[in-house]
Amino acid sequence: MTYFRATDPFPLESADHTKLHEFYTRLAAGRLATTRCAGCRRLAWPPRAFCGECGADRFDWVDLSGEGTVHAFTVQETGLPAGFQGPRVFAIVKIDGLRVFSILVDADPAKVAIGSAVRLSPLRVADDPGGSARWLPAFRLA
Amino acid sequence: MRKVALVGAGVSRFGVRKASYRDLIWEAGKACFDSVPAVKPKDVEGLVVGSVMPERTAFQSHISSLAAEALGIRPSALSARTEHMCASGTVGIRYAYAFIAAGLADLVMVLGVEKLNQPAGEEAILNMGTGVDREWEASFGLTAPPCFALAAQRHMAQYGTTEEQLARIGVKNHTHASKNPNAHFQKGATLAQVLGSRMISSPLRLFMCSPITDGAAAVLIASEDRARSLTDKPVWIRGTAQALDGFQLTSLHEDYAHWPALARAAQSAYRMAGVTARDVNVAEVHDCFAIAELIAYEELGFCGKGEGGPFAAQGRSDYGGDVVVNPRGGLIGCGHPLGATGVAQAAEVYAQLRGEAGARQAPDAAIGLTHNNSGMGEHVVMIYGRDAG
Structure with missing residues (x-):
């Protein structure tokens, strides 16, 4: 046995594990979605099952455009956690007026700039312990 | 009270x-x-x-x-x-x-x-990912360096802050640590060493970062x-305050070089202590990365917004300047054992205000400040005094 057992770094995305499972279902189909509060109609990012503004716990799912621009970014070369490799482009993406934290996959760091156009590129990561596929909302240069 | x-x-x-x-x-x-x-x-x-x-x-x-x-x-x-x-x-x-x-x-x-x-070194870094949001941030491999790199990129773009100005903070804190027998690093560092150290997360190089x-x-x-x-x-203890802007990166101020929670915490602590930024003789600030110390100069009121780079380069945060910042070597020089850092900052101010800091003593230190943060949006500021006030 190895000395340490890394904890699972990815969220449990299925309906058995999270109220936000619809986000991941849509993501697997190539759609970026978030929640709109059924009480005060506030659009949230990331999606949430309780509204910190009005206190409601009812919400509707809304598809976002999937296309945005780079608001800020950095390239991490070294010092990444176990299981992750550099160089890795972390970015804040502006999309439909929201700020979304993500990574840019398959991006040449020299070609990334503030204002670069990006589009959703769902990233499949390790299956969950039950064998279900899992996805993260990653982006790539458009 | x-x-x-x-x-x-x-x-x-x-x-x-x-x-x-x-x-x-x-x-x-x-x-x-x-x-x-x-x-x-x-x-x-x-x-x-x-x-x-x-x-x-x-x-x-x-x-x-x-x-x-x-x-x-x-x-x-x-x-x-x-x-x-x-x-x-x-x-x-x-x-x-x-x-x-x-x-x-x-x-x-x-x-x-x-x-x-x-x-295993990579396990230590994996563990640091517990400090950011697991579902929306750490699942991408995020730990602290890219967060603060975003602030550095923004500060450089907006105010013309240079890599050399950031490196000056690395040089200062490594140099201070060389006079602290408890510090992680004891050898000091030159400007060329800091600027030549390996890139961690652009523009932050190894000697601008605190170690594990x-x-x-x-x-x-x-x-x-x-x-x-x-x-x-x-x-x-003359003043104490805590203020929060947010936890997730996307909850913070849209300008990552602007940390309003730190300014609010500082003003509350100064008010409680009955002092201003100009009264502070010695400060232990949270230089987890050089950019954090640079932005802290501004938000604590040691200089104006956008002036942190020149403030560092002109030696105004060193012995002989306006305020001695991080005399023990800061997090960059001493290292950052998370829970121990804020207490070690207080221990340094305790020695400084008693005049017992030896080779690190700031002259005639009467008012000391500590600043400890958890991410860019959550800040705690303490003001200590030699006199009860």
């Missing part, structure tokens, strides 16, 4: 330590008790322990009781652990302050401890009457 003061302080050696979690508690506790011989463990009524991730690094919970037993403390008024990521130590000091000010205790130890280094460090620190905090009976030179 009653007046409250530090009456003792001690720090373990910081570094990649051949020591267990409990060894570090023993070292800091011993150093703290040695600093005030009139206090024995049985005299201490309360213990607060700042520690972030012993569940991961030592497979251990139930921390305050473990530490109390290790040190022979039998809490009768307060026993608690504080976890607030990198600010856990100072958050613990605030708990002790509040209990004593309210009359619920007269003598409390606050101890911070972390054993971050593991046999093991260590512990402890302070003893007392009510006014108890303080005066224990020492001729108590160091008074």
